[in-house]
Amino acid sequence: MPVRPFAAEQVEVTVSGVEEALHKNILARLTIYLHRESERLQPNTVKRLHRQAEEDIRSALAPLGYYNPVIKGILSKIKDGWHAEYVVDKGPPVRVEEVAITLAGAGRDNPALLEAIADFPMNKGDILNQEIYENGKKKLVNLAFGEGFLDAALPQRALRVNREKNSAAVHLVLDTGDRYLFGKTTSDQQILRPDLLNRYLPYKEGEPYKPAKLFELQAILYRTDYFSKVAVRGQPERAADHAIPVELDLADPEHRNKYGFGLGYATDTGARGKIDWANRLFNSHGHKANATLQLAERENIISFLYQMPVLKDPRYYKVVGAVSYQDKNWEDTTTKLFTSAVSLEYAAPVYKFGTGLELRDELYDVGDTSGDSTLLVPSLNIGFIAADNILETKNGLQASLGFLGGVDGLVSDVNFLQATLNGKGVITPFDNWRLIGRGSMGATLVDSIDSLPPSLRFYTGGDTSIRGYRYKSIGTKDPSGAVIGGRYMVVGSVELERVVYKEWSVATFWDGGTATDDLSLNFFQGVGAGIRFRLPFGQIRLDVASAVTEDDTPFRVHFTVGGDL
Structure with a gap:
C-alpha cells in the first residue's frame, strides 16, 4: 500500500509599515512569501522560513538606504494553514555625506567626463540608493569608452556606510588610461571610388576613437541606397600606437534598377497611371538616375533626373540635372511646358537649400488668348523642417522661401521677379487631437500678368489650397470670365483632427485665400469635414467641403494621399 504524502501547508503573508517601493523590494526578497504556494511546504519549513524573514527584510531595505529597521514578525496557525505578519519600521535613512570622484589618466581634462562627474546621480544629502550608485559607476566607465578611452577602469571604488551615524561616503577614482584614435579605414569593395567613399566617413584618421561614429557611418552608408549590406567594424585588437583600424564590409545592391507602377486618383488631376524607374547606382561616382511617366485626365508628365553627389559632404550636397515635359489643362487653360534645368541642392535633416538655372519653353491657351514663352530662370530656395516624425507628425514645423526671375533679352522674353513663402505646422495639445495649420504667400513683380505663362502665375482652389473650389478655379478673370491667374496669392488653412479608432480619424477645417492681380x-x-486613414507612407484623406463665400455654397469632394509635412 503506497504511503500518502503529507498535505502541503498554505501560508498567507502580509507586510505593513512601508511605502510601495520598499514593500515591493521586500516581497521580492522575502523567501517565505516566494514559497508561500510551494507543494513541498511543511510545518518545519514554514517555521524556518519565518525565522529567516527578518534577515530577508533587512537585506531588502539596505540597498534602498535603510540599515536600522525594527521588524516585528508573528507567525500564527490558522484554519487552512499559516499566517505570517511582518510589521516594519524602516528607521532613519542613511544619507550620503560625501561624494568624491577623481579623474586620472589621459582623460583627466576631458570635458564630457568632467561634466558627467559633475552630474553624478548621487549627491550629498541624498538617501543612499545602491542601484543609483552602481548605475552611476557604469555610466562613467561607458562614457569613457565612448570617448575613446578603451582601457578605462575604476581601480578605486568604495561605498562606506556608517550604520551608527546613518551616513555614507562615496569614493571613486576613474583612471581613463590612454586615448585611442581612428586609424585607417579600409574596404575591398569595388562599388564606389575610394575617394567618394572616404567623403562619407563622419571622422578623420587621427581623431579620437568613438564607437558611436561606427554606428553613425553604418547608418550613413545604408541611407545612400548604394549597398545591400553594410558592416562597419572597429578592430581594437589590431591597434598600433593606439590607432584602431576600421574595416568596411560592403555588398552591391541586389537590384540596381527599381521599377514602380501605380494607379491613383486625386480630385485635382483626376484618374492617373504612373510608371517610375530608378537606378540607385549608375556608376562608381555614386550617380543616380530616375524617370517618371504619368498619364492623367488633366496632367501628363514625363521627366528624367540625374543626380551626382558633390563637395566635401556627399550625404547632403548633390548636383541635379533634369528635363521634363508637362501637358496640363484646368478650367479654361491648357499648357505644354518643356523644361531643362541644373541645380545644386543641400538637403540635411533640418535645413534645405537649393539654387539652380532652368530653361523653360511653354505653349499655352488661357481663355481667349494664346502664347509662347521662353524663359531662362535662375532660382534660390531655402527652408527647414523640424518634426518628431515626417509621415506621422505629432509636433512639427516646416517653412520654405523661394525666389526666381528672368531678364528680358537674356534668353527670356520678359523681366520678372517672384517670391513665395510656404509654411505648415502641426501640434498635439492633447492625446489623439491634432491642430494643423498651413499658409502660403506669393508675389510677382512684372509689368503685366499676361507676360507670364500660366505655370508662373498664381492660382488657388483645390485639394491642397482652398477646398470647396475646383482646382485652380480662383484667380484674376479676363473679360470673357476665364480665370487667368494673378500676380499675388495668399492662402491659409486651419484643421482640427481627432483619432477615433486605431488608424482612423476625423477632421474639420477652414480654408481661405485668394489669387489676384492687385x-x-x-x-x-x-469649410468642411473629412475622414483620415493612416498608412505607413502617410494619410489617405477624404474631405467634403463647401465654398461658403459662393451664393449657392456648393459642395465638393476632395481626395488626397500623402505625409503630414
Whole structure:
C-alpha cells in the first residue's frame, strides 16, 4: 500500500509599515512569501522560513538606504494553514555625506567626463540608493569608452556606510588610461571610388576613437541606397600606437534598377497611371538616375533626373540635372511646358537649400488668348523642417522661401521677379487631437500678368489650397470670365483632427485665400469635414467641403494621399 504524502501547508503573508517601493523590494526578497504556494511546504519549513524573514527584510531595505529597521514578525496557525505578519519600521535613512570622484589618466581634462562627474546621480544629502550608485559607476566607465578611452577602469571604488551615524561616503577614482584614435579605414569593395567613399566617413584618421561614429557611418552608408549590406567594424585588437583600424564590409545592391507602377486618383488631376524607374547606382561616382511617366485626365508628365553627389559632404550636397515635359489643362487653360534645368541642392535633416538655372519653353491657351514663352530662370530656395516624425507628425514645423526671375533679352522674353513663402505646422495639445495649420504667400513683380505663362502665375482652389473650389478655379478673370491667374496669392488653412479608432480619424477645417492681380484681399473661403486613414507612407484623406463665400455654397469632394509635412 503506497504511503500518502503529507498535505502541503498554505501560508498567507502580509507586510505593513512601508511605502510601495520598499514593500515591493521586500516581497521580492522575502523567501517565505516566494514559497508561500510551494507543494513541498511543511510545518518545519514554514517555521524556518519565518525565522529567516527578518534577515530577508533587512537585506531588502539596505540597498534602498535603510540599515536600522525594527521588524516585528508573528507567525500564527490558522484554519487552512499559516499566517505570517511582518510589521516594519524602516528607521532613519542613511544619507550620503560625501561624494568624491577623481579623474586620472589621459582623460583627466576631458570635458564630457568632467561634466558627467559633475552630474553624478548621487549627491550629498541624498538617501543612499545602491542601484543609483552602481548605475552611476557604469555610466562613467561607458562614457569613457565612448570617448575613446578603451582601457578605462575604476581601480578605486568604495561605498562606506556608517550604520551608527546613518551616513555614507562615496569614493571613486576613474583612471581613463590612454586615448585611442581612428586609424585607417579600409574596404575591398569595388562599388564606389575610394575617394567618394572616404567623403562619407563622419571622422578623420587621427581623431579620437568613438564607437558611436561606427554606428553613425553604418547608418550613413545604408541611407545612400548604394549597398545591400553594410558592416562597419572597429578592430581594437589590431591597434598600433593606439590607432584602431576600421574595416568596411560592403555588398552591391541586389537590384540596381527599381521599377514602380501605380494607379491613383486625386480630385485635382483626376484618374492617373504612373510608371517610375530608378537606378540607385549608375556608376562608381555614386550617380543616380530616375524617370517618371504619368498619364492623367488633366496632367501628363514625363521627366528624367540625374543626380551626382558633390563637395566635401556627399550625404547632403548633390548636383541635379533634369528635363521634363508637362501637358496640363484646368478650367479654361491648357499648357505644354518643356523644361531643362541644373541645380545644386543641400538637403540635411533640418535645413534645405537649393539654387539652380532652368530653361523653360511653354505653349499655352488661357481663355481667349494664346502664347509662347521662353524663359531662362535662375532660382534660390531655402527652408527647414523640424518634426518628431515626417509621415506621422505629432509636433512639427516646416517653412520654405523661394525666389526666381528672368531678364528680358537674356534668353527670356520678359523681366520678372517672384517670391513665395510656404509654411505648415502641426501640434498635439492633447492625446489623439491634432491642430494643423498651413499658409502660403506669393508675389510677382512684372509689368503685366499676361507676360507670364500660366505655370508662373498664381492660382488657388483645390485639394491642397482652398477646398470647396475646383482646382485652380480662383484667380484674376479676363473679360470673357476665364480665370487667368494673378500676380499675388495668399492662402491659409486651419484643421482640427481627432483619432477615433486605431488608424482612423476625423477632421474639420477652414480654408481661405485668394489669387489676384492687385493687392485686394477679397478672401474665398471653404469649410468642411473629412475622414483620415493612416498608412505607413502617410494619410489617405477624404474631405467634403463647401465654398461658403459662393451664393449657392456648393459642395465638393476632395481626395488626397500623402505625409503630414
